[in-house]
Amino acid sequence: MVTTLSRISLAHLPTPLQPLERLSQELGGPQLWIKRDDLTGLAFGGxxxxxxxxxxxxxxxxxxxxxxxxxxxxxxxxxxxxxxxxxxxxxxxxxxxxxxxxxxxxxxxxxxxxxxxxxxxxxxxxxxxxxxxxxxxxxxxxxxxxxxxxxSNALGAAAYFEAMHEMVRQSRQAQVEFDSVLFASSSGGTQSGMVAGAAAMHYHGRIMGMSVDEPADVLAQRVRRLARLTVEYLNVRVEVPNEAVTVIDDYVGEGYAIMGEPEREAIHLLARLEGILLDPVYTAKAMAGLIDLVRNKTWRRDQAVLFWHTGGAPALFAYRDRLLSR
Ligand SMILES: Cc1ncc(COP(=O)(O)O)c(C=O)c1O
The missing domain is CATH 3.40.50.1100 (Rossmann fold)
Incomplete structure (x- = not known):
């Protein structure tokens, strides 16, 4: 548990860790799970x-x-x-x-x-x-x-250092071991905290930040730097190796905040199969990437993969017309 003198309580924690049974069945790949940080609370959470x-x-x-x-x-x-x-x-x-x-x-x-x-x-x-x-x-x-x-500074990223511990605890309780953890990555604080937390726990799942905007090398460099600042800030003696930072930029699509067909499909699939709302800017791009990787047989059927939902659904309303039109 990361504690600082001044931390306050705003979030509903721990957020649920749930299997995505119907989506897994639809895609026919590995067992897909979701970590519901869209349910952290505070004016729709995230x-x-x-x-x-x-x-x-x-x-x-x-x-x-x-x-x-x-x-x-x-x-x-x-x-x-x-x-x-x-x-x-x-x-x-x-x-x-x-x-x-x-x-x-x-x-x-x-x-x-x-x-x-x-x-x-x-x-x-x-x-x-x-x-x-x-x-x-x-x-x-x-x-x-x-x-x-x-x-996204070391203090903000410290929250995901701790969240990583929360997720690992929950996955042990659920007796599931994730091969990979995927999520939307942008300013890099979430990913930095996760990789720092994973290094501190010797967690070996692949942490895959799905860029929504920037080229992979630019974002990866920022994440490496911030992850090191985070462990320094927390005074944790751990090395964050360069290889621990994976950024995938194949699903930026038409660019930041532009919703293309893969994002639309991801939003519709999650809504209709799981009753879960993604957002058009971040989580739909990350989920579109996950769906594509599953379709390309990146994982075996007996493996488990976690999608970490980072919130954002209020932006859906600004995309209403584009989501309804076909
Ligand atoms: C819904 C959502 N997901 C993911 C991210 C990316 O998080 P980070 O900026 O820590 O990389 C953001 C950032 O604004 C976001 O709003």
């Missing part, structure tokens, strides 16, 4: 709720008044940060990419509902704008706490 337990804990410890973070228009991280800030009684300022879209829907609608103030970057750099806003807050006599994109 992977960021775990990270925010550590980050908001530190914000409170530093007696911050205002939490500032950045993301895309449909950022799940921004929405969960807004919810966590509301829960902690803190002001929240979200720096969102580019310009306000015509429609306020999905996560952006929830950001408003949760009381966050929104600043659009326009052509400016998001990090620079966050620093500018932090200065404005200081001038106004308030203490800001800036959370990086995706909550």
């Amino acid at each position: 992977n960021k709720t775990r990270k925010l337990e550590f980050l908001l804990g530190e914000a409170l410890y530093q007696q911050a008044h205002t939490v500032i973070t950045a993301g895309s228009v449909q950022s799940n991280h921004a929405r969960q940060t807004a919810a966590a800030a509301a829960r902690c009684g803190l002001r929240c300022i979200l720096v969102l990419s580019a310009m306000s879209p015509g429609e306020i829907e999905g996560n952006l609608f929830l950001d408003h509902l949760l009381g966050a103030q929104i600043r659009w970057t326009g052509h400016r750099n998001g990090n620079a704008l966050m620093q500018q806003i932090a200065n404005e807050e200081r001038v106004a006599g308030r203490t800001p706490y800036v959370i990086p994109y995706g909550g």
Whole structure:
């Protein structure tokens, strides 16, 4: 159990670990399982709720008044940060990419509902704008706490160091051993924490981050660096070998936040076979990759593979028309 002085409780943990019986049967490959981090809770949940337990804990410890973070228009991280800030009684300022879209829907609608103030970057750099806003807050006599994109620093990643321990405990209880663990990887904090946690536990399952955006080598390099910073931060004496970081970029498809046919198929399959909602930006790309790898006989039938659901379903509403049209 990772404890820091300032961690707070925001998530419903442990999240369930469940077999995907109907999907496994449909695809005819290995036994597929799912880890339900879409059920962490806090305004529809997702992977960021775990990270925010550590980050908001530190914000409170530093007696911050205002939490500032950045993301895309449909950022799940921004929405969960807004919810966590509301829960902690803190002001929240979200720096969102580019310009306000015509429609306020999905996560952006929830950001408003949760009381966050929104600043659009326009052509400016998001990090620079966050620093500018932090200065404005200081001038106004308030203490800001800036959370990086995706909550992906060593403190945020520490949450997935711990989550890895949670998953391994559950899999032992369920008497299942996963050959591979797949999930959507973007700013890299989730994957960094997982590989660091796996190294600390001598866990040998393959951890496969499915890039939703960047080339594999770029993301893998970031994950390696952050995984090492995470073990350093946690003061755990463990080496994270380069080979422990696997990033697959074959399923980026048409690009970040663009939903193509494989993502649509993944969303429909999970909804109709398992009653589970994926999101079009992250988890549907990762699941589309998993489905393709199963169809290409990457695993034997007697093996087990885990899909770690990282949340994001509120973005579905912003893709409603494209999901309904055929
Ligand atoms: C639903 C969902 N899945 C996965 C990710 C990727 O997590 P990370 O940024 O830690 O790589 C995100 C990040 O925003 C997300 O919102």
